Amino acid sequence: MTEAGKPYEIEETVMVVHTEHGLVQGLDRHGYQEFLGIPYAAAPYPEHAFDPPRPLNAWDGVFEATAPGATAAHAQVTQDLFPDPVVEGVNPLNLNVYAPADTGGPYPVLVWLHGGGFFSGGNASPWYTGESFARDGVVLVVPNYRLAAEGFMLLDDSVANRALLDITMALRWVRDNIEAFGGDPANVTVAGQSAGATATLALSGCPGARGLFRRLAAMSAGMPLLSSLTRTHELSEDFAALLGTPRTRAALLGAPVRKRLELEATWLPHEVRTPPADADARARRLRQDSLRWQPTLDGTVISASPYDALAEGTLDALMIGTTAEEWNFMLGPGKPAASAEACRQGFANLGLTGQDLAEYLRVLETDNPGHALAQALTDRNFRTPAREVADGAAKAGIPTYAYQFAWPAPGLGAAHCADLPFVFDHLDAPGAANLLGPGAPAQLATALHGALVRFVCDGSPGWSTYDTETRPVMVFDERTREIPDAFTLPPDQLRRTR
Template sequence: MSVHTRQGRVQGLERDGCRQFLGIPYAAAPYPQHAFDPPRPLEPWDGVFEATAPGATAAHPHVAQELFPDPVVEGPNPLNLNVYAPADADGRHPVLVWLHGGGFFSGGNASPWYTGESFARDGIVLVVPNYRLAAEGFMLLDDGIANRALLDITMALQWVRDNIGAFGGDPANVTVAGQSAGATATLALSGCPGARGLFRRLAAMSAGTPLLSSLTRTQLLSEDFAALLGTPRTRSALTGAPVRKRLELEATWLPAEVRTPPADVGDRARRVRRESLRWQPTLDGTVVSASPHDALTAGTIDALMIGTTVEEWNFMLGQLEPAPSAEACRQGFANLGFTGQDLADYLSALATDNPGHALAQALTDRTFRTPARDLADAAAKAGIPTYAYQFAWPTPLFGAAHCADLPFVFDHLDAPGAADLLGPGAPAHLATALHEALVRFARDGSPGWSPYRTETRPVMVFDEEIREIPDALNLPPHQLRRA
């Protein structure tokens, strides 16, 4: 089974009514000479490209604490994408471009959690591109351009525009969605002039703040990275540095909670920080010319779906029994810019005497839920049809934690490793509902519940019982579960 693209023919495979094309290059290979260059156009090839196995992933260090399987596939060209399409190649199916998570320091489209059989089954063409990570994706160079990762994604969207019709997709009906870092990149695209017209809608799931780094902050980080690596801050020098040495340095820059999670619960509480991620999209004025808030206020998209899990950071703080000390949690609160009174207020609002639970929820609210509510407010005020949600179903160990919603979004509860996070008996009806919401949004711009209004802030809450709750992005978890 082969398909003709503008660059040449690709050979895929078909399984259970889903046509799969894996590892299709959408830009020229960056490794080894062009790791820090902007993405370069792909030359046509002769013959047939075998798209039957995952392609290379972007170079990144091993992560000690993986939220989901993150296989690393070595090869010269990580700028590739996977296409999952219905067997009906003659249709004009809606297209969903999924941007993977991983904190901008890990992740890739080879993860078994990102396969698209369920979307193809439901009439959606799913495209999952890789993009460059960490310094390769975001470092500022003396002779280079910023936000190479977003330029990668933009080139992948151009590939979709030019080629997806051959796979049965409709290039005029493209939605970009992502989770975690992928959601942050999704929102950043709203302020990218080069990506205008390549998509209609955005679905941002668990985007963490700050959504963009300032140019000054990225400049300082880039200077520090080059100094520690012992190279000039130029494309040729960075590309010429040993990859092993660069990845070793990247590993030391990983957030503490994923690099070497401390066993002591008090240490975990004290190490909470506002900005744990170093590399991320930058408001550079050229590739990204507006913040997501300003871009949405200007009405740059047709529709927005946005939400979070209600207990995002429970996983990163880990088991909070026995409870950390109040002193350790007060330090964590102070790191977030909160006061001792804020700790007392969270303890009261959560109806708990465990200060660790209060810290985890404060971090979730500050980093995820409040920014999502603010963006929903901005988009709705601008007249963009906006749909907000909360994922509230509690996993046995960590509650409704970061990434717990992914197997439900993909209707893939039996994905490798999912049971380790979800435990036994994850509700299939919830997977059906959350997956169908994204399918409907990609198809016609409405996931199936009331549009967001700033007066009442209706939010769909996905739990054992699925229902709309006013202002759910501002309510503590236990109130959502009994409201």
């Protein structure tokens, strides 16, 4: 056996490393090392689902990290965006590590926070495997965290934001153990997409997470970035009342898990629950605050909003962006189109008018009101907030890099999640072709993945830093180029300069 902290090869494809909790066995995948389902906190199920994460005890023998670990309990969601396998087990507080086969290091570390609206998702998805990062000299860590009520419900006898505490515990595990996998604990970037991006930005205001990362990369974070304490309190009261229990840990644990998850399913956003063909129902129910469970500005676990936290200027660097047509996956240019009447209701739900609908139809050069409504929500919930966060970070002196993903998948456009196979350089990942169609440009995957790798390595993805005068934004399409203030431009205008 080699010295502590150094992996050694037992068989041709088996690797063992020393961690502070014991030996962990993974696989050498002929070019990178893979360790799956490593626990970073004690098992929350069945008795501690609503407790803060608890320290992990050391184990005897060797922990076999060769198969995905458990996923957090959540309602079943039918969606076609990305694979979301559910793995049964008592400890979803686990993480995957993908490391270069050459253990020389130390290599920069990327901690990736999965998306899923805080009601689904997990690190067992084949879209989040890290061979491309390991190939390029980055150690990738993908933790699970608790979801929905387990992660965010306010209780009378437990702390708020348990999911953020889970993520913070995972970051502490990285600090204390990642050197054994060839990673550099002093060079950690946290990144995420969708809900994962929202959690990434929320970490900036978490006192317990300070010093555990240097940079943040937020991809497609949606508004609101944080829920108010009042709103989460009201939601928590409603949830407990519908479940028929007091808001205590014991009472919630006493309710059948099946009953709780059935209630969670009724609380999914309408756009997820509405059948795909029912475009009018989707349009009428569209709202800015469709997510119920999400990070809450509670004053303790999260003590400041991302806007206020970034204004302190303590972050080494920030990378932030969106896809140009996030909400196309729900309405967009597809058929059947939502009616004008239903879309006017959707515009009203966003605080907009029929005149705004007409203007979007004109600017987008379309007669499809669903496409206009999808772009209005994309602008209000994703692109404008990203611009505002970039403005604030740049004013605080944080080197900030903004981008737009504009490549249009056939029949879908630059929709939510369409960038993920490019970020991971996984155009052949299971299900990717269903979303992207045939012939997705490999050079775009090289460009977008390479930009994130460069950002993780040295804090600069390879284009101009953002400022509040010219607002340079890198646009990723079949070719990449900087465009001033690209967050305010219609998607087709971003693509006309190909």
